[in-house]
Amino acid sequence: MSSLESALEPLFEWLSVNPGWAGVIIGLIALTESLALVGLIVPGAVLMFLAGAAVGGSNIAILPMLLWAMAGAIVGDSLSYWLGRHYRDQLRTLPLVRRYPQAMDRAEELFLRHGGKSVVLGRFIGPVRPVIPAVVGMLGMPPGRFLLANVGSAIGWAPAYLLPGIVFGASLALAMEVMGRLVAWLALGFGGFLLLRWLIPRIDRPLRLLGNRVARAIGRHPPPGDWRRWLHGPHAAVRALRHREGWLWWLALLGVIATLSRAVLAPAPAGWERGAVALFDAQRSESLQAFAWWLTQAGGSLPIALATLALAALLAWQGQARRAVHALLGVLLAVALGLALKHGLGLPRPAALTGTAGWSGAYPSVHAAAIAALVTAWLTLLPLSARGPYRGLMALAGVGVAAVAGSRLVLGVHWPMDLVAGISLGVVLGALPALAATGKRRPPRFPAAVGVSAGVLVLATAGAAVLDWPDPLDRYPPGSPWPEPAGQRLGLAGPAAPFVAVIEANDWQPPGPGWTSPPAWRWQSALRWISPRPDAARLPVLPRWHAGHRPDHVWISVGENARQRWVLRAWQARADDGERLWLIDLERAVIKPGVLLPRLRRYRPDPAQVDALLASPASSRSWMPPKPPLLMTTTRSPG
Known part of the structure; x- marks a missing residue:
């Protein structure tokens, strides 16, 4: 670790205590790392990793930090592009640039070989990263094309440089557990973006050639x-x-x-x-x-x-x-x-x-x-x-x-x-x-x-x-603050499984021991969904909707098998006479390891399990839908 990085270690410790400044610091690091000339001497990759580790070791939300990093990278590259467009050939005469002639030559060669794609590629190539925006501005790349490449590459660059440090800072064990799959997902995302960039022109050109032939045929x-x-x-x-x-x-x-x-x-x-x-x-x-x-x-x-x-x-x-x-x-x-x-x-x-x-x-x-x-x-x-x-x-x-x-x-x-x-x-x-x-x-x-x-x-x-x-x-009709009382859940994809019961009560809790609240959806718990060894007790529950509403209560019950759990969701509704109703959904989830994501299977409960669940003296059953047959579905996405 260099003396500069050692000197900045207290800054990152202070960052975890003062999360309000975390985004500003990360944005400034991303800006200076992307800024022409300055980025040549700033160890941006190491600083971004340390900043991510500071975020991972605290309770700072990850999404705002990623947005700050993207914004800093976009502003830094935009300033570099303006410098190149404004100074043109005079850029090579600046003292700091004369100290790194190889970086300018490599950046110019990259632009001449790949054109606008060089902005995206250069974002991930160390010596060229802070120079390529200035070079493309100097060589006359149109502002619109540069802005599109700048924003698109920043969206991929920020997670690639922040997430490894965040995962490391959250937990070394968790980092070792999910790092391989996290890198695989990032590689798939970046590869998919490059494939799309390669595929679109090859679809567009044949279509326009076909159009030209049709146009010539009709005169x-x-x-x-x-x-x-x-x-x-x-x-x-x-x-x-x-x-x-x-x-x-x-x-x-x-x-x-x-x-x-x-x-x-x-x-x-x-x-x-x-x-x-x-x-x-x-x-x-x-x-x-x-x-x-x-x-x-x-x-x-x-x-x-x-x-x-x-x-x-x-x-x-x-x-x-x-x-x-x-x-x-x-x-x-x-x-x-x-x-x-x-x-x-x-x-x-x-x-x-x-x-x-x-x-x-x-x-x-x-x-x-x-x-x-x-x-x-x-x-x-x-x-x-x-x-x-x-x-x-x-x-x-x-x-x-x-x-x-x-x-x-x-x-x-x-x-x-x-x-x-x-x-x-x-x-x-x-x-x-x-x-x-x-x-x-x-x-x-x-x-x-x-x-x-x-x-x-x-x-x-x-x-x-x-x-x-x-x-x-x-x-115009007003919004609906309460979900409608119904016998079947209406998910985002349409009608889903029937509710196991509708209970009339002011408040309702699942009877008996063993029911606990699931882990909250945070980025640390979300990363466990890509673990090669999923643990049902540590995984947050995938969201479900009824009539556009999330459940008011969610509980899980995990037995001896660490890969199985019962998931109980309860929606609060209002009857026509104003009485409070609880719409109850119950399922058994079996979670098994998969290639890049766990395999999740859901099973509907049998009538005996439902009756045991509803045996609560504090509630009265107002309506019970017909018992559905045993149903098994396989899914990996929210319903």
Whole structure:
């Protein structure tokens, strides 16, 4: 250990006593370790290991420390990139750089060989790590590509450098027990990321080549003649297969067909949809409901109408009457077709809202269709020449559309597939301005019209929320603070196993000795799930939900076999008359060693075990569901 590391040992001891400063210290270490020039003399890997050991030996939460390390690494590399971009060739003349010419040469060679991937690779190569961001900035790497590589590599770098020290600091025995599998999981994660980076271009290129061949097969120009004008749109849509945006349009069309077929053939919501809606109902506080309601106003009738009219009016004023008509027509068709499907299919909404207080059918979400159509029309009217900024705008637009559509799920008024159908319908019809521009060689450039329309949408959304009109907040259903009393548990994946009993009592505890609380979910206990020798008494219980609620009480009972335990969960519910009920779930879990994760098998109890469990004088059984047959399931994920 160097003298610098020895001098910093008291700092890490103080860190365990003052956890409030832990994140700041770790962020500063990550920043200096990644900073150009400074990182050449700072032993960052050793310091990060020591910081992780200090965190592991205390009760400091791991996730904030990882976020601090990621933030420090991102800021450090960004500063290094700015130095290289600002000083260019003058960077080599700095005194500290002249002392390490090999690092600069290796970094430049790495960039010339691997391009943007060098930022990711350089993050994990010691001598090059603090130099490669400055070199790529000096050699002119675009800021957008650097930021993407910088953030992506920092997400993998922080756990790789902190977790070994954390595990070591928590327990030497635990470190020796799980270190091999932890390294294996990190290697799998990093390898999966590299495989994805390698695979995506090799999928994208054949698709675009196929699109080019199809486009050449149908011809460069649509069929001539006035009576064949109806072929212009399909012709442009097929030729759009040459570009990624065109494939997205066809994917949206496939989404419309798939969701419509499902709505006609299987109109009932899937189990996972019921579980998702129940989860948001359970988590929807007044503040979350108000925030989601503000978001959902952006897809409301008044803001969408004003923003669409502003877009069409400005396009017409600029002499683009045809594009104005198609932009207006695309949004109107999305809304009109969505309303027609609502009334024609009449699929029920969550919470039995259909037909009450002005609520129509569920499928599709007209809010999602309207905002997707308008945003798609915006994107078709923006310059296409600068591909990098345009793709950034597409990503930003996608996040905005997903947020507005997702607010309908948070508010509990739509099923997830309604949102998929609405977004797909909006994208398909919102592309009408692009289809109308077929045959035009110059790309459309109407950022002023798009900017004015976006401004009108924001102002109209704020006005509708402030005025509480025409879509008032009080028409939306409130959250559900209590799970519904039912004979069957509703998990996140849909209906699950029946409850073994429903008990009426003010409070309920499992009778008899042997029932204890399971280990709490902390990162130390979570690591035991990757141990090659699992111990049922030391493993935290995998989470379960009923109607979006976690159980109020969880107990375990471990016998002589260290790999078996009984798990008992109890949800508190309210009957219609206000009485307190307890929904009881009981299972026997058998945990065996696996390759990278333990093998977990769950068994339903037999009636005799249930009767013994419920033999409590302090409670009265108000209802008992039919005894299910013995059931065995194999799973590794929460239900």
